[in-house]
Structures are given as structure tokens and as C-alpha cells.
Amino acid sequence: MKVLEKTDGGISLVEILIALTLLTALSIPVVTIFSAGTRGIQITSEEFIAHTAAIELLEQLMSAPFRFLPVGTFTDAQIKNGEPFDSSTPWKYRISENQNLIREVKISELKRNGKTRFKKIEVKIRWVPKEGKEAIRSVTLKSLLANEN
């Protein structure tokens, strides 16, 4: 019975209970952080894809000859791989398919003294909304294409 008299040996029940309580209490923020991290990875991945898609589209529009760049607003339905920008131009899209993204292009003219000096290009990429939810996240890139003539 001498062994039972030792005060510094083994793990007591009280100790285990306190540890479990602490573990439970402090795991909540840890799990929350990890959960937010996982969501962040997903968001970053989605945004990277969306930005890449926006750049891909913007580059194509920027590389088109000024006169072949149509003015107007173009919806996702009009922006299809292998299809022309619109009926007035032979210039065609070459874009990567992605069912999770909705593309939108707005092209307007910027004039000075009656002459169109630039076309302003606005590319908007939205995510396909989840069922029952509205697509609120989007990426927008804008640039100018100069009239060299």
C-alpha cells in the first residue's frame, strides 16, 4: 500500500476531466480556423480560375484589330469558343470551357473631338450560383484598346 501513498505518480481522473474540458473548449476556434482555411483554399482556387478566365478573355479582345472589336454588351450565351465576337466581325473566341463560370463583356467607345480614340473593355466573370442562391461573387477587369489609326 506504500505505492498508493505516492502523490506525484500517474494520471488522476480529475486531471483527465480537466484536459478533456480544455480540449473541447479550445478545439472550437482551432476547428473554425481550419474550416475557414479550407474554404479559403477553395475561394482562392475559384478566384484564380476566374481571373485566369478574365485575363484569357481580355487578352483576346485586346489583341483584336480595333475595327473588329464590336461595341455593346455581350452575355455568356454570346461568348462561346469558336464563335465570332459578333456577326460584324470574323474575329473568333478561343476560350477554355468552364461550366462553373458566367462571362460577360461590355465594350464602349471613348471619343475625343468626334473621333473614337479608345474602346473601353470590361470583362466580368461570375460564378454559377449554387442551387437556390444568387451569384454574388464576381471578378471584373477593365482595359483600353487604342485606335492606332
Next chain:
Amino acid sequence: MNSPFFKRGFILVLVITILVILLFLGITLHSFLVQQNYNVHLLAYSEVAHFLAEAGISASIRSIRDSLEKSGIIGGGQNPIFEILIRPGPLQDVSLMSIIKDTWNEDLAGFSREVDKSAAVRVEVWLRGFSQTETDPSKWVDPVAKQGWLSVESTGEYRGMRRTISVRRRIWVGNVLPPVVSKFTLQVKDASKGNEGHFNIIRNDYDGNLTDGPRPFIILNHATPESPHERKSVSDVISDESDSNVFRRRGWIWLGGKKIRLNLTSGPGAFGEIFHFYDVSNPNTFQAIKFRSPQEKLPLAFLSPLSLPWDNHSNPKEVPFQLGHLFLLEGFHDKSARKEQNAMYEAKILSLNEQNTYGAKSSILHLFGDARKGFQSRTKVFGKVQAAFPRFSCVDVLPLDPNSKEMFNSQSPRPFYFLPSLERESFSLSLQIKEFLNRRVGGPILPLGLLFQQFDEYKKFMSCVLEYPYVNSYNSIQEIYSKPALRQFPPPTTILSEDSGSQIELKRGDVLLYKGNVEPPKLQEVVESRVQQEFDSISDFWKKSFNESSHALELNSIARIKNPDKIDFSLPPSGKPYPLKVSGGGMIILDQGNLTLRGVELLSPKEALTVVLVNGDKVFFETPNMNQVNIVAPRAEVVYGSVVDFWGSLAVGSIQADSRTQGGYIRYREANDPTKENYSNFYKTFVADQDTFWYESP
């Protein structure tokens, strides 16, 4: 069981440690993801900044080029940018925005604001990355020569991200005058072509007028009243001439290869070169000088009066004479009123041996100009170049007895006692020195042995054909201008002496331009390093450089023509009017083929044209038109179908000399002189036609 891991409180510590680690990992992951997300945005914003920069360049490049053309950097001409480029020394990066008219940046700022509040575009023009290209004095130093870039830089800005795109074009700054050569009127690599008398083919009379056959090339090493640009009045030339260092300001001459002998042409006439010794400024009163040998240099018999039998045999007696030594210097003359050939060997004063060695014809190369007032053009001559000319020596007889003196002085022409040219074996102490017309004039009966005991002593004083380094004439001409009481030959003061040209030095102010051989060993390398544009064929060159509306050459650069078909390059080209007018000069480096000159006229004194033949073996003067051009053709021979009229620097391999030689003028253009400040007139800046590359910086 004594391990601390099983002590009380251990589990609590373990749990807290694990939680802290997990918390730390969670926070790190979160920060990392936030940063990643931010970076994704930055990547996209950078792309947009790049697109905006591109739009800036595209929108403004035309205005910029218009502005640069107006400022003159594209298309050449004197302008503030040109002034920056031709500043000597290193050129740091410099913005041109304060010089050119910026009409685009305000517009770009307005348009970019319409894209986004954070968007901005600005396009600037810079001179960047210049390095000096000619810095080695053993090759050539040109503090102005450089290469660098004209950089149009567009900076786009979007949501804090900035991208700059540069469209760059190469700029060359180089001089169109050939290095080293432009200090020379004439360079001939192999002048003698193995025959030291190669150029002595002119038949002329005593006065320096030509009889028939070949005519001489008169080489003028300074500006004259006849120069097409940068003229100089006669009085200015004469004023310059009196300066003993005038050679520094003049075009120099190099006749390379083995020894070459130029027989000076007799007389003060059209082609006479007697101005090497005598003042011919007024040919109507021209008088040859009797050079008197200094008494102290003569043998003993000349020092005091001698009693000698006189030549009046009807009244034989000895009379006292004071003897001296004098001589006349003369040029070569093949023909006279009395003698069709070898006129200078009349009276047998000069020996048969000299006749065989030198002949009586004179040289077609007149290196120091002609006898007209203001056209004597002495300069520095490099190489083994000898001038040959006869010295007619005589004993100067002064009768001291009144009777003899009276007889002597009443003679016309004046009695002369020539010391004939003798070979060693013909020398005899008993040989009589006679009056040259064999007259009895009261003069002495004079045996040679009374005056000279040895042939070697006699040889120093006898008549003969003298040979001196050509450049010695520079010193004797100085004697003419300084007018000493007693003219001596050779003159007591040596300004210039023979110089092979192994170590010449050219300086402009304190800048050492060149130090090395008169034939620059790296000339071709330096010239090729200046090339600003290249053409495959001669026709390509003319298409680009000939202005059909003004009928003028507008080169304004340093161009290389490869010409693999070895077609002759003609100035002007066939089918174009003579002479070729040059409104924009430059340098043409012809890799293959020969050159035909039909006349070249520079429309502005600030232009120069140089043609370099790399492998060509012929420079042909086809017409008598003036050719205002510099030629560097070290492998070529100058040949001609007419009189030559050349104004510039001529560097060739050899010069044809035969019965077809019609002579002419080779005139130095003083503006070519690299040691003078006006050398800067002939720089050409050239901006490449094509954008060389796009350069993007973060």
C-alpha cells in the same frame, strides 16, 4: 515509472501544447490563404496595368514619332536632341520630355480615369543605355561616337499595380569621316610599285610649261579661293604660309611602300615647282637665287685671294682673284627651245651617269601645290619620299685687278665657271675649270687641283642632282618667307625631317585621337563598327537613299552595301544626271566591287560623303567633274578616263602613272581635319527603322 511523462499534470501540459500548435498552424494557414487570395488579385491587376501600358503605347506612338520627327531625331538634322547626342563623353540616361512636344499624356490620363479611378497611363521618351564605341587610341578615339536606345516607355497603373513597357530602337552616333585618313589629303599604300621613279613621266620645259603627254596631279593641302566650300582668300593663305607650323592645320601626305623619288618640275610656270626654293609670288620678276656656300665650309683655297694667270692670252699675267662657291637650284626639264629631250643635260654640266639614273622628266605628283600666289601648299610628308633636283654649282670669280674686273663685268651673259658633275674616275687635279661658254673674259685659268685635293671634297661642291627627303622643301619654303639676309641650302633650321610615319599622333585639344602607324591597322574594324544600316545590293541602296524628286542623295547615315555580285558602284548611278547632288551625306562601305566617280557635289558645307571600298581594286575617275568625296580604298589603284578633280581625302593602294595620265587637282578639305572643332559637323545620328524589342519591367 519515474518518467516525468507519467507525473501528475502531464496530460494538461500535453493538451495545451497540442492546441497551441494547432492554433499556430491554423493562423499560418489563414494568413497564407489571405495572401494567396490577394496575390491572385494582384496578378490580374498587373495584367490590366500591362494592357493599359500597351494601350498607352499604341495610342501615342504615332504622336511620339511625329514629335520626334519634328524635333529632328528621326530624319536627321541639327536639333536639341542631336546636340545632346553629340556631346562628347559618356551619356547618362536622359528624358526627352522637356524637349519634345508632349501632346499625348494629358489625353491618356483622361481616358484612363474613365476605366477606373485607380487607373493611369503615362508615356515618356528617353535616351537610355548609351555606351561609347570608339575609345582606344591605338584604333581611334571619338568621344562623341556612341550607341544606345531611343526608348518609348509606357507605364500603366491599375489598383496599385504598375507595369512599364518599353519600345526601343537602336541609335547610333558616328562620324562619316574616315578615322585617321581624314587628316590626310593623300595616302598611297604602295606608291612606287617597285619602281622609285614610277611617277617621273612628265615632259616639261624650263619654265614649267608642259610640252605633251601626261600632266601632273597638283595636290593642295589647304583651302584655296577655288574650294567649293570653306574657301580661303589668297591673303589668308599667304598669312598662314608664313607660320612655320602651318603643317599642323593642313592635310598631310603619306606615300607608303619602298623609296619613291619625285623629280621636281622646273620653272615658276603653270606646273613649275621651283617655288620649293624661290619666291615666285611675282612670276614677272622671278629671279633665281644664287645660293652662296658659307666661306668657313669651303676648302682653304677659297679663304684668301689667289694670284692666277688670266685667260687673256694676248697679255699674259697673273692677277688676283677672290674665289667663292655658289650654286643655283633647278628643277627637271626634258625639253627646251633648243633641245627636244634631256634639255637639262646641255653643256655637260650634269653627268651622263645622272642622265641615265634620273632622266630629265619630272614627277606627276606635285605634293606642295603649284606656283600661283596662294597655292603653295607645303605640308608634312610621311614615307620614304625623296625630292630630286639639279644643283648647278660654280666657282664665284671676283677679279680684284681693275683691268680684269672691267673685262669681266662687260660680258653678257655673265661669265660662269661651273663645277661639272664628275665620276670618281674622271676626277683629275689638272682638269681645267672653264668659263661655261668658253670665252676669254679676263677670268682665271683654274686647274681643279688648286681648289680641291680629293674627289670626296669636290663631290660636296660640284654640280649634281641632289636627293633630299621631300619634306625638306618644307624647311626651304620657310626660308623664303622668313627672308634671311643670306639664303642657305639646306636651310640652317630644320622644322620637319623625314618621317616614316611609324608613330603619328593626332589630338583635338587635350583628347588623344590616335597614336600609331600612319596606316591605321584597325581602320576597317572602326569603320565597320559604325555601320548603321545594311543593304544587300547597290540597287537597294539607291532605292532607299536617292530622292527621285530632288535628284539628290539623302543618305544621312553610315551604310554598308554587301554587293555579292561585285557590281561597280557609280556616283552618280547610271541614268542619273551628273554630278550627283548630295543633300544628306554619310559613309558608304562597299564590301565588294569597284568605284566609278562621275562627279559628286555636296549641297551644304555641313555635309560630307565617304566611300570605303573593302575589297575593290579600282577607283575610276570617269569625268572631269569635281568629286567632293572622301575615298578609302587601300587595295585599289586610281585610274582615270579624264582629268581628276577631287576634293576631300584620298586613301588608295596605288596611283596609275603612264601616258594616259591627265593629271588634275587633289584638294584637301580643311573641314575634314579631325584635330579641328568643325569635325563635329559630320556626325550622323541614326535611329533604326524597326523596334528592336519590347521590354517589360515590374
